[in-house]
Amino acid sequence: AQTVTQSQPEMSVQEAETVTLSCTYDTSESDYYLFWYKQPPSRQMILVIRQEAYKQQNATENRFSVNFQKAAKSFSLKISDSQLGDAAMYFCAYRSPNTGNQFYFGTGTSLTVIP
Amino acid sequence: DTAVSQTPKYLVTQMGNDKSIKCEQNLGHDTMYWYKQDSKKFLKIMFSYNNKELIINETVPNRFSPKSPDKAHLNLHINSLELGDSAVYFCASSQGTGFHEQYFGPGTRLTVT
Numbered sequence: 001a002q003t004v005t006q007s008q009p010e011m012s013v014q015e016a017e018t019v020t021l022s023c024t025y026d027t028s029e030s031d032y033y034l035f036w037y038k039q040p041p042s043r044q045m046i047l048v049i050r051q052e053a054y055k056q057q058n059a060t061e062n063r064f065s066v067n068f069q070k071a072a073k074s075f076s077l078k079i080s081d082s083q084l085g086d087a088a089m090y091f092c093a094y095r096s097p098n099t100g101n102q103f104y105f106g107t108g109t110s111l112t113v114i115p
Numbered sequence: 116d117t118a119v120s121q122t123p124k125y126l127v128t129q130m131g132n133d134k135s136i137k138c139e140q141n142l143g144h145d146t147m148y149w150y151k152q153d154s155k156k157f158l159k160i161m162f163s164y165n166n167k168e169l170i171i172n173e174t175v176p177n178r179f180s181p182k183s184p185d186k187a188h189l190n191l192h193i194n195s196l197e198l199g200d201s202a203v204y205f206c207a208s209s210q211g212t213g214f215h216e217q218y219f220g221p222g223t224r225l226t227v228t
Contacts, residue, residue: 039156044219044221044222045205045219050216052214089156101163101209102170107156108157
């Protein structure tokens with residue numbers, strides 16, 4: 001099974017600053033999909049951004065962008081102009097088109113936003 | 116308008132009991148999932164299911180069983196509950212293939228005493 005690693009259990013950022021959350025994964029597949037989910041204290045899982053592996057262009061969604069490095073198997077999330085509402089657990093996820101449509105999640109990074 | 120719903124949201128029960136958590140999605144998705152999130156927030160896949168295939172994580176005890184009466188529902192039955200089963204359980208659904216994200220339910224916090 002694919003493994004997804006988030007090496008930063010906790011991160012903090014000053015409000016209005018930029019923070020980058022790291023994610024690496026292990027796979028032998030060439031085609032796959034990557035996602036970042038946010039889980040605020042309400043515990044609802046919310047999709048933040050996604051990336052198709054065959055696309056070289058990094059995905060962006062407003063203040064959220066990714067740095068996708070396929071050769072390095074790295075998929076980091078950058079949050080610009082951090083807001084208090086960004087405080088949450090962030091999970092990186094890998095979706096394989098080949099193994100029963102499974103999603104593989106990292107262990108999460110808890111982000112604190114300091115006012 | 117709720118896309119993926121779960122009931123109940125909170126469940127407190129005693130060891131040894133049998134309980135069920137219901138999940139329904141109104142998105143027309145063909146694949147549904149159950150996850151367990153422990154106190155450290157680790158999100159662990161338990162099952163994925165579409166109308167053709169059930170994939171079980173081999174680490175899941177056979178006290179846990181998914182039951183799907185139809186494509187829109189995937190219920191989770193748990194027999195002989197143990198203290199270690201206390202966690203938040205999430206149901207999710209997605210289109211079966213490709214660039215489709217999972218939609219998650221609100222979670223069910225299960226506490227076994």
